[in-house]
Amino acid sequence: MTSETTPVLIGAGQFTYRGAPGDSPSPTALLKIAAERAGLDAGIGAAGLAKIDALAVVGYTIDAPGSKRGMIPHSTNPPANLARRLGAQPRWSVYSEMGGNTPQYLVNTLCERIARGETELALTVGCEFLGSAMKRAGQGLGFDDWQADEDEDLPAPQRIGDPRNGSTPYEIRHGLSRPINIYPIFENALRARDGRSLADHQRRMGELFARFSEVAADNPEAWFRTRRTADEIVAVSDRNRMIGFPYPKLLNAIMEVDQSAAVIVASERMARELGVPEEKWVYLHGCADAADLWHPLDRQDFHSSPAMRRTGQKALEMAGIGIDQVDLIDLYSCFPVAVEIGAEALGLSLDDPRGLTVTGGLPYAGGPGNNYVMHSVAVMLQRLRDRPGAYGLLTGNGWYLTKQSTGIYSTKRPERPFEREDPAVLQREIDALPHPEIVERPSGRAVVETYTVVHKREGPFLGIVVGRDEAGRRFAANTPADPAFLAAFEAEEQVGRTGTVRPADVGQTNLFVPD
Structure with a gap:
């Protein structure tokens, strides 16, 4: 050159x-x-x-x-x-x-x-x-x-x-097909790895993105030129509804x-x-x-x-x-x-x-x-x-x-x-890096590796679990869909929780039920 x-x-x-x-x-x-x-x-x-x-x-x-x-x-x-x-x-x-x-x-x-x-x-x-x-x-x-x-x-x-x-048919069947469903499973895994509480991690995310909003406020081409506080960014409200736990709307790309x-x-x-x-x-x-x-x-x-x-x-x-x-x-x-x-x-x-x-x-x-x-x-x-x-x-x-x-x-x-x-x-x-074996139809005892709960405007409607079976193989599954169950599921840390997994009674999905 x-x-x-x-x-x-x-x-x-x-x-x-x-x-x-x-x-x-x-x-x-x-x-x-x-x-x-x-x-x-x-x-x-x-x-x-x-x-x-x-x-x-x-x-x-x-x-x-x-x-x-x-x-x-x-x-x-x-x-x-x-x-x-x-x-x-x-x-x-x-x-x-x-x-x-x-x-x-x-x-x-x-x-x-x-x-x-x-x-x-x-x-x-x-x-x-x-x-x-x-x-x-x-x-x-x-x-x-x-x-x-x-x-x-x-x-x-x-x-x-x-x-x-970006996703396989197996992943798509379990809801792992959209950024708003998939990025939360990474976030929850990161939080659990570091041992932070749900509240402490929400605060950390809010403080991080509050600094981003300050930069956007001074950017003449930004879509939202609004300074937001950490609390405002992570507090769930009618204007900042939960999308995919742990992300309210203001933590999602627009x-x-x-x-x-x-x-x-x-x-x-x-x-x-x-x-x-x-x-x-x-x-x-x-x-x-x-x-x-x-x-x-x-x-x-x-x-x-x-x-x-x-x-x-x-x-x-x-x-x-x-x-x-x-x-x-x-x-x-x-x-x-x-x-x-x-x-x-x-x-x-x-x-x-x-x-x-x-x-x-x-x-x-x-x-x-x-x-x-x-x-x-x-x-x-x-x-x-x-x-x-x-x-x-x-x-x-x-x-x-x-x-x-x-x-x-x-x-x-x-x-x-x-x-x-x-x-x-x-x-x-x-x-060439090693990675886990995947099992598409698991059955038996299992543990949650990471997870999320996906919301509509009306509230939670889909629980997604990525887990490991007793042989260490990785699987995708959904949880029971009852809104009360889903609300409780996202209220506490689920990474490491044990339960059972089996093929669902209908369709080609798997069902994980925690202990």
Whole structure:
């Protein structure tokens, strides 16, 4: 790699729509606004955007496997539709699979393409629009204006990323199929490992995310610019109902937003040719991508992430720095446990004076489902420009603490060539880790490894247990569904509780009954 092909981030843009849902921009319009703002930030304008030779669009949540939101109109090929509106003809154009790690993964990929001389000017962009889309659908407002802006008959785009569903059919039958059901089982396992009481752990989560809300309050693009106290965040109320124990609503990522963000990456040669001032340049110094054992029941345990730990180490090694040399940090924050496990993996304290977010995080700044990290890259870009020579680290997390991507940035020019290690090298290491045997139809004595209770507005309706049978094999099961039982089940620590498990009388699920 020469200075001609050294990759550099030259511009970023964000957009948050706060108007009436009936006037909300279409998905393609959201992408275009963010791209244009990134072009304005870089100083290259519409003419520069028309020169992009690579375009990577983050997959929309409505295109996730099993999504039932097909009534929402959007292009069958978002990259091609956007390229037309930008007047661009990229040689390489992709649409991503699902995962909150995706924006960092795409930046890593584009920088590698530039370092290899395959790309000179690239745009990566994403948006989420469930906020207005669900209101339009619910209020019968229609989508005529969106349909006029969306080419629905384009050929399918080239996809990038891992297309596998995050859960197995066995897990799905027991309710382990949604983030709001699965992240709580990690949280409860972490609390039990550390020996904290339910009350002490709720307080810990509230204090952690109160600090995130303070950052969001000062972020002009945040979805919720409200400072919240720790008590307010964890106290269950009509406005902050329990979702999946131990998470009330304010500890969950906010899904229904209207936000977009874009980042422009170029070779140094192209950045100079476009006249982008060097004080705007930010370099990717280190990066890594890997996934933990893919399905939740395969994990070594439910309170750690080998992929978080190893991608962090690899990115720091590539950058040639230690975690103590990082000045700015943004840890993926869909739920508290993602921050807690991420901090532990990187050797950080939850009250690190540097802070653990630059945006305010997913529950308050917004950005979900797959595009949050594009916002954190955009904010990090500006923060690093304001602090020349400082280092910023950010992480992205996809599915259920599954897919991990890490990036380390600085305005300082790297002293060594950009050489991204093939992610397959790290993946082979993680895939070789031992993990428990799974039994799908257990019967007999058993113990709870972790659990959650899932709520509707009316109250608790589903108990989920991950346990071990007498042979040490792991299983998934549901509990009795009686609301009074479920309320009592979440009122006390259940990890380590014994009982019996057997196939349910109806269907393909298992039933765990505690002693």
